[in-house]
Structure formats: C-alpha cells, structure tokens
Amino acid sequence: MKEIQFGTIRIDNEIMAPGALRSKDGVIALGDSGLMPDHNLRWIYHDGKLVSDRSAIFGVNYDELEVDGLCYGKSVVIDGMPFTVRLMEGDLGKDPPSEVDRFLYEHGHRMHEAAQTDSYWCLSTEATPPMRLFRGGSYLRGGRYDGYCRGDDTLGALGYRPVLIPEAFNPQRAHLLQGKHVYLYGPEGFVDGILSEITDYDLTLEVPRCPPSMAAFILIGCASFTRKIDRYKVAVNRDQVRCIQLVQAEKGR
Structure with missing residues (x-):
C-alpha cells in the first residue's frame, strides 16, 4: 500500500481542512483522525517515510513551525501510531539530490492541485537565518516555486508540508x-x-x-x-x- 489517509492538522486542537488557508492564530499540531474523511490528511509512502500529499495548511511561517516543534523532529502519536514529524530536506542543486527532488522525481507527476504544487517550507543546510528555504512545483514544473524568504514572513501561498517517520522496532x-x-x-x-x-x-x-x-x-x-x-x-x-x-x-x- 503506497497511500493512506489518517490524521488531521489542528490549531489549538481545532481541526482544519487540509490545504486550507489558516483562519486563526494558535499552536499548530498534528492530531488523530477526524469523523469527516475530507478533514483527514493523505500520505504518500516514499523512501521509508510518509509524506503529506499536499501542504496541510497555508499562511504559516517557518519561525512558528519551529516554535511548535514541527521543523527538525518531534515525537507525535496519531491514531495510536508513533512517529517523528519534521519538514522535508530541500536544498537546491545537491548531488545526490535532496529529499524534495527525489520525492518530486517519483511522485511529482501526480501533483496537480494548487495545494500540492504551491510552495512549502523546507529544511536547508545552506540557508542563513533569518532566511529560510521554500520549495514547490511538480516534476514537470520544478523550480517555479523555489526560493528563500525570511522565516517570520507569513504568505498565503506558502504552506506546511509534514513528513512522518515511523518510530519502529527492528x-x-x-x-x-x-x-x-x-x-x-x-x-x-x-x-x-x-x-x-x-x-x-x-x-x-x-x-x-x-x-x-x-x-x-x-x-x-x-x-x-x-x-x-x-x-x-x-x-x-x-x-x-x-x-x-x-x-x-x-x-x-
């Protein structure tokens, strides 16, 4: 099975629709599945990880994601399943290619909706704070939405796309x-x-x-x-x- 739908994006524990523009301030977190299937996130299995098939929410900045522990690795339990959640690694022009480039090469042809191709915050070893990296686009439209901006900038077309790493037994x-x-x-x-x-x-x-x-x-x-x-x-x-x-x-x- 390559795709699974579960879990929700929440602000102060209120469930938000995936891919929507944030409508309130508060703590951003991933939570258990909701009663309405349309509110649950879709994940693509890639390289031993689960990558959200779109930005879970837009209108958030890098600095607040970092404060909420969602950038570099935080333990979460969703529907009883333990994961570490973080951002994708997205440095440009890397050899071997970055995590984002490998993901887009394999799955980018399926990215057609705006919430799937619009830009999202990424981890970078090259960006110098307060500048932060964002990536976007699809396999056929790579590079159109890549760049840097300040980590405290909040843009409506810049979102949060989480990655889940299973916390697992050998x-x-x-x-x-x-x-x-x-x-x-x-x-x-x-x-x-x-x-x-x-x-x-x-x-x-x-x-x-x-x-x-x-x-x-x-x-x-x-x-x-x-x-x-x-x-x-x-x-x-x-x-x-x-x-x-x-x-x-x-x-x-």
Missing part, C-alpha cells in the same frame, strides 16, 4: 510484538494487522473478523514482500521488512 525483534497490532513497512509499501505467526522466513499478519478502524490490509505496492494466504491472513517476507511499527492501544482500553 524487524529482528519481531517476537516481542507477537499478538499485537502492527504496521510492516517494506521497500515499496506497507501493510497492517495482528502479528500472529513468526518464522525464520515470514511474518504472518491477521486481520480480525471485526477489523480495527485503521486496518488497511490492502496489498497495493506490497507485491514484492507479501503473499496473501486467505481472506484474513497475509505472509510477509521477513528479509524485506524495513521496520515494524507498534500501534499503541488507546488510553482507557
């Missing part, structure tokens, strides 16, 4: 998670379920007959490391698993 320690709800991340995608069986070669995931709300169990993008056993079970090639993410139980359960 696959060699899979035995510690047997019987628990996990996500298994492979080279091209991921799959989730209950880790029911462990062998030297495979990890078996099982979706309960009444699956949890976040259980995806769709094998798009996972053919290289999964094999469906039956309607409720899938075997995963252990050598292809990059990391295992434990889905934390909700408080009070």
Whole structure:
C-alpha cells in the first residue's frame, strides 16, 4: 500500500481542512483522525517515510513551525501510531539530490492541485537565518516555486508540508510484538494487522473478523514482500521488512 489517509492538522486542537488557508492564530499540531474523511490528511509512502500529499495548511511561517516543534523532529502519536514529524530536506542543486527532488522525481507527476504544487517550507543546510528555504512545483514544473524568504514572513501561498517517520522496532525483534497490532513497512509499501505467526522466513499478519478502524490490509505496492494466504491472513517476507511499527492501544482500553 503506497497511500493512506489518517490524521488531521489542528490549531489549538481545532481541526482544519487540509490545504486550507489558516483562519486563526494558535499552536499548530498534528492530531488523530477526524469523523469527516475530507478533514483527514493523505500520505504518500516514499523512501521509508510518509509524506503529506499536499501542504496541510497555508499562511504559516517557518519561525512558528519551529516554535511548535514541527521543523527538525518531534515525537507525535496519531491514531495510536508513533512517529517523528519534521519538514522535508530541500536544498537546491545537491548531488545526490535532496529529499524534495527525489520525492518530486517519483511522485511529482501526480501533483496537480494548487495545494500540492504551491510552495512549502523546507529544511536547508545552506540557508542563513533569518532566511529560510521554500520549495514547490511538480516534476514537470520544478523550480517555479523555489526560493528563500525570511522565516517570520507569513504568505498565503506558502504552506506546511509534514513528513512522518515511523518510530519502529527492528524487524529482528519481531517476537516481542507477537499478538499485537502492527504496521510492516517494506521497500515499496506497507501493510497492517495482528502479528500472529513468526518464522525464520515470514511474518504472518491477521486481520480480525471485526477489523480495527485503521486496518488497511490492502496489498497495493506490497507485491514484492507479501503473499496473501486467505481472506484474513497475509505472509510477509521477513528479509524485506524495513521496520515494524507498534500501534499503541488507546488510553482507557
């Protein structure tokens, strides 16, 4: 599975529509999924990370993102899943290419909406404060929206595009998670379920007959490391698993 929809962008815990212009001041944060699917963020699986398919919100400046811990790496839990959230690395003209350039090369052809191509703040090792880097565009329109501006500048067309890095267990320690709800991340995608069986070669995931709300169990993008056993079970090639993410139980359960 290469895409998943979950989590929300919030200001002072109020859910904002993805890709919208900020309508109020307050603390910016990522939170659990909302009841309305249109309010939940979409993520693209890329290079072991989940990248928002668009700017989550516009009209925010780099300095306030930094104050709220969203630039360089902050631990967050969304729908019971632990991540580190940060900005994409976007330095221009790098060899090897920057994280933004690699992402656009692979996925930029799918970026058509304004919220997907308009500029967003990025990490940079070359920008000298108070100047900060922003990137934008798509694979076919690269460079049109790249540049630098002050970190305290707030522009309506400049947004916040988060990256989630799963906080995960080493696959060699899979035995510690047997019987628990996990996500298994492979080279091209991921799959989730209950880790029911462990062998030297495979990890078996099982979706309960009444699956949890976040259980995806769709094998798009996972053919290289999964094999469906039956309607409720899938075997995963252990050598292809990059990391295992434990889905934390909700408080009070």
